[in-house]
Amino acid sequence: MSADMTFPPLRVSDARDFGRVAVLMGGTSSEREVSLDSGRNVLEALQARGVDAHAVDGIPALVDALVHGQFDRVFNILHGNRGGGEDGVLQGLLEALEVPYTGCGVLASALTMDKIRTKQVWLSAGLPTPKFVRLSPGEDVRAAALQLGLPVFVKPSSEGSSVGVARVTDDAGIEEAIRVARAYGGEMLMEQMVVGDELTVGILGDVALPSIRIVPKGEWYDYNAKYIADDTQYLCPGLQGDDEIAIRQLALDAFRAAGCSSWGRVDVMRDRASGALLLLEVNTAPGMTSHSLVPKAAGQRGVSFQELCWRILEQTLPATDEERADA
Structure with a gap:
């Protein structure tokens, strides 16, 4: 598998091949509002291409609809855990009901929602990630920070969108x-802060999209910079030449090592002093808002938002005999 692969031709051209599609959004996680925004965009894009797509808010509503046979497949754009759709629970439900869905399967979804276990898998595969420690509930945060060495980030092991993240550079930061x-x-991840460039690489099928270098106006890429502010810069591709090839290959390797498939996004830091690339985390249901990064990278490759949604949905169709022979 190569990071410079081109997109294959579209698998189908008739929207009727998808049947009736549930665009699953909202839910009850801390990322509900982002999910609703993403879901509305996906729904509009699919409907614009003739797909019989309908909004469904949250897992209970989806279950009720599926029990009554209302949908043939699910475009999952729920974000987060605890009522979200990224932690493997939804995926297991849909597997049991034999309903095709977008995104990663049960194992990869559950694993990558847990930042600590994902890092442990990467380390076992020889893939680079910043130094970190696991903090159990009630553990001494100050002692751990001093042991790891400032500056560090402290974040929940199983949340996304920079929810509940503390940036620790001094004693005041430790108190925060x-x-x-x-x-x-719950369980927290304490990770050594990398001083350098923050980058991300979208994955679509077997293709690594161009990297994006994120340049927030503030000190770091927090929730406000991700979803609200309009002054964050996104440079795509984020790197050039051999460096760009290397980060895309690393992202593909990390994605596959975690058992991921379909589509997603891999976040990476590039150490300013050494140039080393260090893996941060995987997002298995990336945002599809006006600020989101996978659509920006796809657009750089000439893939419109509508085509991106179509290609993601195509991955829920069964493989043809020719595709199985080529696999």
Whole structure:
């Protein structure tokens, strides 16, 4: 598998091949509003290409619709865990009901929602990631920060969209991290801060999209910079020449090592001093908002938002005999 692969031809041209599609959005996770925004965009794009697509808000509503045979497949754009659609629970439900769905399967979804276990898998595969420690509920945050060495990030192991993240550069930051850890109450990841460029690589099927270098106006890429502010810069491709080839290959390797498939996004840091690329995390249901990164990278490759949604949905169709022979 190569990072410079081109897109294959579209698999189908008739929207009727998809049947009736549920665009699953919203839910009850901390990322509900982002999911609703993403879902509305996906729904509009699919309908514009003639797909019989309908909005469904949350898993209980989806279950009710599926029990009554209302949908043939699911475009999952739920974000997060705890009522979201990225932690493997939804995927297991749909597998049991034998309903095709977009995105990664049960194992990859559950694994990558847990940042700590994902890093452990990467390390076992010889893939680079910043130094980190696992913080159990109630563990001494100050002692761990001093042991790892400032500056560090402290974040929930199983949340996304920069929810509940503390940036620790001094004693005041440690106090904020302690507050965040107490408020969250679950397992936390403490990760050594990498000083350098923040990049991300979208994955679509077997193709790594051009990297994007993220340049927030503030000190770091927080929730506001991701979804609200209009002054964040997105440089695509984020790197050039051999460096661009290397980051795309690393992203593909990391995606596959975590058992991922279909589509997603891999976040990477590039150390300013050494130039080393270090893996941060995988997002198996990336945002599809006006600020989102996978659509920006796809557009750089000439893939419109509508085509991107179509290609993602195509991945729910069964493989043809020719595709199985080529696999």
